[in-house]
Amino acid sequence: MDHADHVRLLRDGVLGVGPAWADLGSGTGAFTLALADILGPAGVIHSVDLDAGALREQARRMRERFPRVSLHQVAGDFTRPLPLATLDGVVMANSLHFQRDKAPVLALVRGYLRDGGRLVLVEYDTDRGNPWVPFPLSHETWVDVATRAGFRDIRLLATVPSRFLGAIYSAVSVR
């Protein structure tokens, strides 16, 4: 996947929603860069990851590619309450699959979002895990999990073929 794929996976879930977003489990920032590209200079992105080294690399890339987009980094754990202002949207890309029980994290995410705010999920389209991707969820399963977590209007946005686990999909849900 390249930057154009990352943008395509997020774009229709992000455009027109508002400037304040979080990227939970951002890593070195592949999807943060896509978010910054879509939001433009008005964007305010809160980036959360356990890995401080990955956040340093993300900050370097953002300075290089999107210096006018505000980036607020939190070296922390998204399974615990985070000091985030009310958000227009949240991106979780390849990070929810580390949680066996997704409900507690989704309850936290729902709490950060304003009414009508969006959660954009990017995941492998499979329910079968492995040591690297322990608890993935297919889009079909995601519709059920997100509905139970109180989200509505859950919609597939895009898919990208992947040699690893078949395909990656993105889906948007509304709080």
Ligand SMILES: C[S@@+](CC[C@H](N)C(=O)[O-])C[C@H]1O[C@@H](n2cnc3c(N)ncnc32)[C@H](O)[C@@H]1O
């Ligand atoms: C597979 S990487 C995905 C990175 C990026 N979102 C992407 O798709 O390119 C997963 C990232 O989630 C982070 N992560 C996993 N569990 C986390 C947690 N509980 N709190 C914060 N970050 C977490 C890891 O440190 C890692 O950087």
